[in-house]
Structure formats: structure tokens, C-alpha cells
Amino acid sequence: METQKVQKNQCDMKTDLNLLLECLKYQMDCPASQKEALITIYSICQQNSEASEYFREIGGLMFINDLAKSSVHRIVKEAALFTLGIIIESNVYCQQTLCTSALFEDLILFLINKDSGVNLKRMSVYVILVLVSNNKSGQTYVRDTGCIGLLLQLFRTTLSISEMNLSDENTNQCYQLWSSVCSTLCACVNNPQNEDNQNICCSVFPYAKEWLESCTEPEIVRPICSFVGLTVANNSYVQKYFVSVGGLDTLAQVLIKLMHDSCMSHSSTKLAVVVTKTLDACIANDSAMGVVLTKYHTVSELLKLLSNDTLDTGEKISIILTIGHCTEVCAEQLSLKINDNSLNVNNAEELEVQVRKRSLQDYWKKAKEILHRINLIEKEHDE
Template sequence: LQEEKPEKNATKTDLSFLLECLKFQMKSPDSQKQALLTINSICENREDHVDLFRELGGVTFVYNLSKSSVVHPEVKEAALFTLGTLAECNVYCKNSLCRKEIFTDISGWLIKEDLPLTQRRVTVYLLFVLVANNKSGQTLAQTTGCLDILLDLFRTTFPLSEENNLRTLTQTCQLWASVSSALCGCVNNPQNEEAQRICVAAFPTIKTWLQQISLPCTKILQPICSFISMTVANNCKSKQHFFASGGLETLTLLLVRLTSAADTSMLSCQLAVIIAKTLSACITDNPALASGLSQYGLIFHLFSLLSSSKLEPEDRLCVLLNIGQCTAASGESVFCFYLIIDSQLICSSINPHFPSLISLHR
């Protein structure tokens, strides 16, 4: 404790000095930006340091800095990023920022057409932090229009759309992935059925994206699948909407295509696992949807994926879960047939030492 007190005093002194720098260097954007980055470094993953900064009035000042019309755009970006960092590691700070005024400001910034791409991305990051694991944040995102704006951004910033060129592709991809994460925070953890109901409107667009992707990549497929999984989780109506949009069929056909190359391509195997997890979320507790997948020979393709040498051990359980869901919905005879053929494969997936154990027993 005696050692902690000098350290705490030293940290408080450093934060106080940096705050003064922010206040009295208004004509020096570089100094302000550097001060904010240093505050980030001191407070990142340190809840106690955020408390010290908040007690000094730092959180309020940084927020006011972020909404000031006279500061340099890069200072604005750094201020927004700092607020996100502070809120992410300190629940009290997050709760203090969950106010209608702040969410209204965020929605106002995001609808500006001339907002710089980086500033838009850090604004989305701040919004993500405020809604993640936070029911009140989710509600404020809905009532202030932030959720609707996120949905619009999700559609319009898709990296593979014709509007995007190679020069801005990387930055746009980062923005779009951040938007997807923020939407996931709005609809789940905790589950928010009203937000899920609103977000099903994106399913027809997602179906089109999945059909257009000729060479899938993790950076594109993972955000799409995360959004689908979070939007349908524990929600029968959302699952039905995804099925009705044609999304479930499209996702299944993409999985079939990827599993055919899963034994020779590590990327195809990884992407197949991502889709398998998403399909599991779509058909859990819904035997009618699960049984409909039998027409695509999905069980055969899942067994093919399970036998792939590229499949990571930690992903085998997910594939087995899919097989169980599909076979249970398809009828006992189908389940028994595949169980007889691939019982050793299943046991080997659960316990990699199964074949050697059998040999020892013999």
C-alpha cells in the first residue's frame, strides 16, 4: 500500500499536467494531440487511472474538446478516441457518458456528409463502447437515431461496393467493420429484441453481398456473420426473417462451396467454420429451418469439413454441433446412418487420442 500511494500520486501529477497542457495549448494542435495520446497510454486498461482523470475533471474537458468547433480535426479525432478508451475500461466513466445529449451529438456527427473518414470511424468506435454490454446505451442509440444511422452506414460503406475505390478500400473496410461491431453491440449482450427487429431490414442486402462475393475473405465475411448471429440469437422472428430473405439458403450454399476446398485451403477451412457457427445460431431451437437444409446435402459437407486436416481442434465442437442440429432435425434414420459411418471420426474429434486408445484396448 505504501508503494501504491507514491505511484498513484505520480500518476495523478502526470494526468494533471497533461490536462493543463490540453487547456492552455489551444493554439498548438500537435501538443494537444500528443497530450491526448499520452493520456490514452496512461489510462488504457487501467480503471484506477481513469478514476483519477475523471476526478480531475478530465473526462468532461475531453468531451467538450471533442464537440468544439474551433479545435483542429485531428485533435477532435484524438479526443473521441480517448473518450472511447476511457469508457471501455471504466464502467463508471461509461455510465457518465451515456446521456441523451452525447448520443444526440454522435448522431449529428455521423450524418455529416463531409465528416473525415477517420473521424467517422472513431465516432463509431465511441458509440460501440457506449452500447456494448449496456442496456441504457442500446436504448439511447435507438431513441436518438444512432441505430438507424449505423444501419445506413452498414449498407453504404460496404467495402466491395462500386462507390469505393482501391485508394480508400482499407480505410472504408475498417469503418465498415467498426459499424458492424457497433450494430452487434446494439442488438445483443444484452439481447435487445427491439434492436434485432429493426436490424432484420439489412438481411436482403446481406444476401446480395453473400451472392456477389466471389473470393471471400475473413475481413469481409466475419463482420457479416457476426451481425447475422447477433441479430438472430434467441429470436425466432429474426431467424424467420433471415430465412424469408433467402439469406439462410445463400449462406448454406456458400458453406457447401467452401467445404469442398477446406481440405486443401486453410482460408476456405477457416471461412467454413465462421459460416458453420453462423448457421448454428440461425437454426438453434428451430428444427423446421434445420430440416430444410437437408436438401443441400449439408450433413455430408459438414462431415467433410470435420475430416479436414486444416480444421483446428478448437473448431471441431462447432462443426459437431452443426451436425447434431441437422441430423436431429432430419430424422433418426439419417442420424443413425451417419453415426455408423463416421462414429470413429466423431470420437476422434472429441478426443484426438481416441484411435490410439482403441488400439491399446485391442
Template sequence: MESEDTKKIQEMKTDLNLLLECLKYQMDNPFSQKEALVTIHSICQQNSNAGVYFREIGGLMFVRNLAKSSEHSMVKEAALYTLGAVAEQNVYCQQTLCTSELFEDLTWFLSNNDSNTNLKRMSVYVILVLVSNNRTGQTLVRETGCITVLTQLFRTVLSKYELNLSDKNVFQSYQLWSSVCSTLCVCVNNPQNDENQMLCCSLFPHANDWLINCITPEVIRPVCSFIGLTLANNTFVQKYFISVGGLDVLSQVLVQLESDSHKTVSSAKLAVVVTKTVDACIADNPTFGVILSKYQIVSKLLTLLLHESLDSGEKFSIILTLGHCTEDCEENQYDLFKNNGLPLMIQALTESQSEELNKAATFVLHNCKKITEKLCLSLGEYSFDENEKQLEDINMKEKNLEEYWKKAKEILHRIEQLEREGNEEKIQREKYKDNVSSMNINIENTLKHLHGDSIGKGPEAEDKDKSQSRKLPSCKSHGILTTACTNDHQMKTLLKSTDPFDACYRESGQNKTLYKADSSYSQNLHERTNFEKKNSVSQSSDHVFKPPIPVVKNRKQELPVTDPFTLCSDIINKEVITFLATDSHSKMLKYRCSEILLTPRRRRQLSSESTTSGGITRTEGCGSCSQIPQADQRLQA
């Protein structure tokens, strides 16, 4: 098997060497050079190590110079395509090509009027590869002025809002424009680049025009991706986008797509894309949610949430957006209440198996808790001059929602209960630390007493030691700290950290359990406490908060012991920590220690005496320590 792999590697190296020679000696034959470049691209796509070897033999830099110096457009396009493919497969090749000289050449290709559309597409592709996941590339694309040319292409490549993609020329222009959108996205995101975001926000008015005039998937998806990533986690850019009417435009598009979603599934899917963009606008500025109330976005989102074609991830995006809409806006909170949003959130909590979706629904319930209680208290405050029919409608809605609100109160009550338990456990945990510290001090004193003061003591001294050991404080299991996002601030912080453009919406903050134990006794008490806590929480709350997984950390290290007295001390230490609670445990401690130190003959003698007297005489135990020198001599022998 190894010989076959070695053979393939050798063949790959031979092929690349021959192809490089072909490129060098076929300068007057552009067709041969193009075929050689396509073959090199194919080899590097199949084997990531091929790009590394091609770089080592100087092929990468030769192709780069060929793209710049060749007089034939087809050779330039093939050379750029090969460079992009090799850099995409191997990060070392990406770093080699990421130079200001190459970015300047690519900028010249994009700004040159003689460059055809395909050459520009290949140039944009190379820029995208060099900038992806590369802050150095993001910096160079800005410093060389390349990003300025890209923004200009975004404005000018497509001149008409009505796209006829069946036309070959229009389709090629659209492909270039779409590639420009993708490249601008990587210029501002992953990693996030604030300076590039500031440069790209100048395109927002033009993006708004596209959204208004061309509501098609081919335009909505790339434009929404560009907007969402450009303003993500940047409050200044978000405010600018809202100031130029961007949130109003998104709201209008969302209303139209939601209306069309009853006819076509694609409109529902596209409405979710716009929803994510809306969420990115208000995630860090929830006060701007009042703009959405003008377009009754909450009711539209609730209707969209019932669409059968949506999966769990898409529903999560909608509920998360509802959470940010209702966070600091009473108008949106009331809209959610009167449009039966409360039953939908309860249904999401009880039926969904997604922990992220459940947390998003809980977030919405927290936001609407105060407004719901306020509405319930204000039912009797209507004047008699009020339209009776309107009052009856409101009362009917209240009665229909009463059952759901009871369930919501139960869930919120459990959330608050868990929150109080968490606070109590914090206090108990601090007490536990103090108890453990005092316990350790007492144990050390006891050990010193056992090791040093017990030599030469009689039965009375041993009884005193025993009574002292009974006075040691017992260990309480308060070492559990369950962190749950139950209050408003914690829930908002958790859900704000979720990137609305992450396909999986990975949870940024998982519930964690910190468990610290200094002995097996603490571990047993922890298990008992965990069992009691599980019994105290009903099954309904498990949909919101899953029980944390305990992590046991035992910091104690056992060191090799050669001295018999030290060995006895170590055993005493273990036994005191583990069995200090009862008298029988103290007896077991003494006699286990004495058995280690006594000779076999003495053990048999004690066994005989035990049989005769019905018990072991306490004066023969560890207290006298008369057998220690004798045991030491035997161990040394």
C-alpha cells in the same frame, strides 16, 4: 514497496493535472492539444485508476466538450479516441459518458457529410464502447436514432463488392464498415436486445448480397457475426431471415467453401464460421432444416468434419449443427445415414475427450435412431421391378454400416438403461424420504421413552426398550438422484441452450447429483450404492456420461449442552441413528451413557464386578438412572 506505489500514483496524478491544464490553455494550438490527448490516453491505458482520477478532476467532461466544440478535426478525433479508451478501461467512466447528449453528438458526426472517414471511425468506436455490456447504452443508441445511422452506413460505406484493400482509401472505408458491423453486433447482443434485433434485421437482404458476391474472409466473418447475433434466440427474426432467402444463401456459400477447403485451410476455417451461422438459424426452428436438404448440407458437413486442420471446438460446432439439421427432418437423417455419418458419430464418442462434443454426437444418434431402424426394416420391401444394381448398392451400404450400428445400439441401450435407472431412483428417493420421516418419528418416541419412562424401571423394562429399538426401520440409501440428458427432450433442451457463437460453447446444463443424508450411516450406504452402480456401467458409456460428484449436505447443528441429562440425550440420539441395527450396538449405547453418569469410584466397582462375573450387569446401566442426581451435583461443584 508501498512507498514506490504511492510515489507512482502521485506522479500519475501530477501528470494528469498538468496535461489537463495544457488542454485548457492551448486552445489555439491543435497540435499541442492532440499530443496532450494522446499522452492522457497512454496514461489511462497503463493504469485503470488513472481514468477514475481524471474523471474526478473534471478532465473527462472537458475532453467530451472539446470533442464537440473544437474546430479542428484532428483534435476531435484524438478527443473521441481518448474518451473511448478511458470508458473501455473503467465502467464508472463508461456510465458517466453514457448520456443522450453524447449519443446525439456522435450521431451528428456520423451523419455529417463534412466528417472525414477517420472521425467517423472514432465516433463508431466510442459508440461501441458505450454500448458493450450495457443495456442503458443499447437503449440510448436506439432512442437517439444512432442505430439508424449505423444501419445506413452498413449499406453505403462500401459501394463495390470487389475490395481492393491495397488502396488506402478503400482500406479506410473497409475499416469503417467493419467497425460498424462490430458495433451493430454489440447493439443486439450481450445482453440480447429484441428491439434492436428487429431494427437490424432490415439489413438482411443487403447482407445476403455481400455473401453472394464477395466470398472472402474480410467480408464473410463480420457479416456472419452480424447475422448470427441478430437472429440468435429470436424466432421472429429467424423466420424473417429465412423468408428473404438467407438460409439458401448461407447454404450456397457453405457448399462453395467446403469445396475450396480441399485446397486451402482458410476455406475450411471460414466454412466453420458459416456453419455456426446456419446453426443459429435453425436452432430454434429445426423444421427449416428441410431447406438444407436441397443443398445436401449434411454430406458437406460430414466431409468438413474430416478436415485435419479443425480443432475440437470447430468439430463440436459442426456436430451440433448436424444435430439441429437432423432433429425434425427425415431427409437430413437419411443423408447422414447413407453418407456414413453414423460411424463418424461413433468415432467421436469413442475417441474424443470433450464432454460437449460427446453430448452433441449423442444428440445426433438420438435423432437418427428412428430413421435407421425404419431403413433396416424396409430392406426387404423393394419390388422385383426395382433396379437390381440400386438394391445391391443399398444392401452393401447396410452391410458396411451393420457393425457401426451395433455399436450405436449398444450406446443407445446404455443411455436408455441410465434413463430407466434415473426414473427408478426418483421413485426410490420419494420412498426414502417417507422412510426417513417415519424413522425420525420412531427415534423421537424412543428418545422420549428412554428419557422419561426409563426412570425407576428394572431389567424387564430395559429389555422391552431394547426389543423396541430392534424394531426401528433401518435407513436405506436411496438419496441419490442422477440427472442425465438421456431422453430426446432433455438432450434437445440442453443442446439448444448452447450459444453457437460462444467460442468455448460452455455447457449450459451440467449433470448434478443431489445427495441428502441425516447421518453417517446414510453416507456409508451411499458409498456402497455408488460402488455397485459404477460396476454395473461399462467403460463405453463413460464417454457419454461421467459419474456425478456427490455433494454431502449435513444440516444437523450441534448445540452447546450444559445439563448432564441433556448431554446424555444427545449422545443417545447420535448412537440410535448410527448403531441402531444390532443388539451389540444397543448395549454399547447404554453403557456409554452410564459411564458418563457414574462416578469414578462406581466405574472401578463395575469394572471389578465385570471381571468377576464375566460381563457387565444390565441393571447397573442407564435404565435405573439412580446416579443422575449424584452426577449432577458433581458437575455443579
């Protein structure tokens, strides 16, 4: 009985998609009807790999691709691009079919066309996002066609720091486009990691730094931290460049501000964890760069954050790892100074070393206490 029901649903789905494709073909002079048909198609194909694959087999995917380029109606272009994105996202074969330099070049034209509205640009960016996500070929095409350069330009110019009023409809639309660009840039550099794209994307770090200096709203900090964290990940060249433009200093300053705000705001506490993870990504491969953070007493701030009872286990572990990377070089230097008997130091220097050593030991003692507490909580939960 259940098998018959599944078969009937599959048959109905195929019938519906065939009828909707015919509707698209014969309603070329009626953009409203085409838009409705496209909405129905993506509602069927959304998170439905089988439906998306069937639609590709009957020629629907390529028809919508052509429709997005040929239609003179903006509402049809927008709906066609969004439908393409939904289908690509739900089926890897559809992604492979459309992942061509030709499509990236078409999307570039949408983005540079002065007549393209903000929403059409956002739909174009969405298609780029699903083409590059988990797809090395897409990451290569986005670079080779120059599309990544255009995305970086949008990152720099779409939003104005001085006009950040998201309650304003026009500003909010621009923000949605900018946020989509950030997500797409993240996909360009990550999963799989793409060093070539990381090396290109780091060119906008000075702009990211300027944003963080001017605004600590979650709507800005979260996308930028995601972008920075993935762009610097496992790439020493990019990490050093971020430090050289003052990015690490800025993150440390943002953390201090958020820690001050966290006394009154739960959202600031959560945002401080996001910043902490980004800090860690910047120094994880070369903790010597973490020396920059000493003047901001970052470890002390992280220990305060670690003691916050509202954080979950994963967040606390992230903070502990960051503390470890922040103190790693300092611990090595102290060990060398204390164990090297041939080192001639005066009493003042020796005292300073001992004080720093005790301070470091205190940090780790607190961290271990928190970790022990986390383990107990996990055991209680398992029981």
C-alpha cells in the same frame, strides 16, 4: 518496498494526468500539442481503470467530451473521440457518466456532417461501440435516439461491392469504418440480448445476403456472419425473416464454395467453421427451418469439414451441434414413419424411409466417432 513502488506509480500517474489536463486547457490554439496530450492521456488510461476513474474525478472526462464538440480542428476531434472511447472502455463508471442521449445525439451529428472525414466517423462509431457494449442502457439510447438507424445506413452504403480493393487506401479506410459499424451493431443486439434492436437490425439482411453472394473474402464474411449470428440468436421472428429473404440458402451456398476452396486453403477451412456457427444460430431454436439445407447436402459438407484434422476441439464440437440441429427434424419424421404401424406406405416409400434412416445413422456414427476421438485427445492432454 513493493507497496511504496505502487504508491509512487499511482502518484506519478495522477501528477501526469493533472499536467496533461492543464496542457489541454491552455493549448487551445495549438492543435498539434493538444493531439499529443490526448495521445499521452489515452496511453496512460488504456486498460487502466484506476487512471480512467481518477481522470473522471478531476473533470478530464467531461472536458474532453466538450473538446470533441467544440474544437474546430479535425485532428483534435478525432483524438478526443478516440481518447473518450479508450477511457469508457476501461472504466464502467466513465461509461455510465457519458451514456446519455445527449452524447448519442452529438455522435449522430458527427456521422451525418458532410465535412466529417471517414476517420472522424470511425472514431464516432468507436465511441458508440464502447457505450453500448455490455450496457443495456446504451442499447436503449442507441435505439431511442435513432442512432441505430444511422449505423444501419452506414452498413448499407459505406462499401461498394463492385470496388472491393482493400489495397487502395481510400477503400481500405471505408472498409475500416464498415467493419467498425458491424462490430457496433453486434454490440447493439447482444450481451445482453436485445430483441428490439435485433428486430430493427434484421432490416439489412437482404444487403448482408447480397454481400455474401458476391464476396467470400474473410474480411467480408467474418463481420457479416458475426452480425447475422448475433442478430438471429434466440429470436424466432428474426430467424424466420432471415430464411424468408433467402439468407439460409446463401449461407449454405457459401459453405459449399468454402469447402471446395478448403482443399487448397487453410483459411477457407476456418472460414467454413464461422459460416457453420452462423448456420446453427439460424436454426437452433427451430430446426424445422433446417429443411432448407437438405437441397444443398449441408450435412454431407459438414461431415467433410468435421473430418479435417486442422480443426481444434471447440470447432469440431460446433460442427457436431450444427449437424444435430440439421438432422433433428428429419430424425423425428423418420421415427414417426417407422414406428406408426397404422401408416399405410407402399414398398417404394418404405424403401426410401429405410435408406434415409440408414444414411442418418451413418451421419451420426461418423459424428460419434469424431466426438470419441476428441474425448481421447482431451484425456491425453489432461494426463
